[in-house]
Amino acid sequence: MVNDNLKILLAGEVKALFELKKTERLWHIPVLASLCVGIPLLVGYYFNRLDYGILACIAGLVILYMPTTTVARRMITLLACSFGFMVSFFIGVCFSFDPIISSVVLGLFTMSVHWIVNYFRMKPPGGFFFIMIASLASCMPFNLETIPIRVGLIGMGAMLACTLALLYSLFVAEKHSPKKELIVVENNNETTLFESVIVGVFIFLSLITGRLLELENPYWLPISCAAVMQGASLKHVWQRSFQRVLGTFIGLGLTWLLLLFKMTPLTICICIMVLQFIIEMLIVRHYGLAVVFITPLTLFLAEAGGAMTVDATTLISVRFLDIFLGSCIGAVAGWFLHDEQLRHKAENQIRKAKTRISRK
Template sequence: MNDNLKILFISEIKALFELKKTERLWHIPVLASLCVGIPLLIGYYFDRLDYGILSCIAGLVILYMPLTTVARRMITLLACSFGFMISFFIGVCFSFNPIVSSVVLGFFAISVHWVVNYFRMKPPGSFFFIMIASLASCMPFNLATIPIRVGLIGMGAMLACTLALFYSLYSTKKYPPKKELIVIKKNNDTTLFESVIVGFFIFSSLITGHLLELENPYWLPISCAAVMQGASFKHVWQRSFQRVLGTFVGLGLAWLLLLFKMTPLTICICIIVLQFIIEMLIVRHYGLAVVFITPLTLFLAEAGSAMVVDATTLISVRFMDIFLGSCIGAIAGWFLHDEELRHKAENQIRKSKTRISRK
């Protein structure tokens, strides 16, 4: 037993420092930085950084671009852009009540996870849809501003699609893509089981944040969703551990940056640079990427308060939020990848379907 623990410990330490090989072109990080940076700089120029931040979050739709034909790329990005707008719209429409917004977010997570898995979309999968809905569900409810906010999400996503089109026309000539068919997942019982688990824990994480009266409870479902992206329970555990450790180091980096009393322009520049670094690292080492994801998400979510709130107070509060969300995500990962529980759930779903069909 001691030998097994020793081997496990050594393997985890190796995984902590291992950089994976990747064939990803450096063009993608540059493209992602432009999709995020251009709306930010436009918002800064017109003295509406809040509008710029909302649009730049939608620019992250570029991360769903498959490296296939131009037509397939644009169809995927346009569909995901519409999904981003729907995600934000659903989140902000039910933000008037914490319990209602938590329940709606849970059902939304079930739906979006099912759709993403059904069409076998590659990572980041359902993560950014859930992230946008979580952010929107914690915004102050104001019916009059909903069209403007949804429009800003649409504008940011359309800018990303436009940049993706020009990039694709150039890159497909230089790097001819492999032909790829749209694959639909057939095992609907497994997909439904996974979706219900994801939805329940996203609901649980957000309602926990509200019950604890956290200032920004959306950090819990975002961290929970990020950890649940693991392909296996071991992967989920690794992600949870790496996310907590990376968050701790990343908050230290954010704290150092905030000590310089950053201006709106320097925050915009930091976000653009951090986005580039993250996209270079995310396919190589998740934990190392989290070190830079943490200050990025902090600046995006706290751009206004980051310039006036005490840095030490802000960092300590965010660490507890992310730590709690990661723990909930690790528990969810155990349910997602427990084979016995999965088998029982699938059997029960089949029996229920049979009963309904007989009626």
């Protein structure tokens, strides 16, 4: 009986590994995402400031929060998320002067983001990119004079994405927009608070782990951890963790092949645009397959010009360790998030605490 159940479980996992889900997502969105990421890169390349272009292009990912609603609601959502991107970067970079403080602040910030996202039931990618931007900023060298410029670049990239989204909405997507929509607010505050605390604690643990191990780019750990924790169930979390590690391993092989070519800054920019398009085509159909292309994309964005000169083998081995550790931490966090007994006990304790406070 045990062997039969194990065979059924393995068969299901193998099927999930190769299954492509159906989707109604329009092909316009991947094209739009590529433009939002690519235009800032090309502008930065033209002015010989690829570092500025990379910051702005990361903010262009706000386009992924564009809902399929009315034009007015679409723009309000994007503008709110753009402001959120700027706040995420600002908070991260302001506390990057100390590894311990930045880890604590990132954990508290993640807790707040997760609570807000759950309360309003935001659809995927949810709080992931806010956490990603804050993680990147937390690991940047602290320089008070450059903070306004960096935050401004995030704002410029986000505003470009909003402008492209407005043009797209007015001239292309109007016929796909519904006339009415319903905004749902999460009522179970105990559940929201419990999940937020767990997510915040494990994002803190992932970053502090990277700091204590003195990894070169410790932000890979919280980013990988956050990506894995997005699973809707415990099974989904473990599935995502496995697919992320496997996809990362294959993606690092793809990155190694790309780095064997003598890539110029221009070819790096074009490669990022192509990869972004492929990712947006695949992410809603198969997470693991999308990770294969997410890996070289994030490496090119993070390593910038250094990716063209650094030893490919060294880079690949270091990044795989970072992502593997972050995924493992995310998988453990997923167990805490979806353990029904633990959740029930935590919710009861929160209700009791609220009752005591209200009586006082």
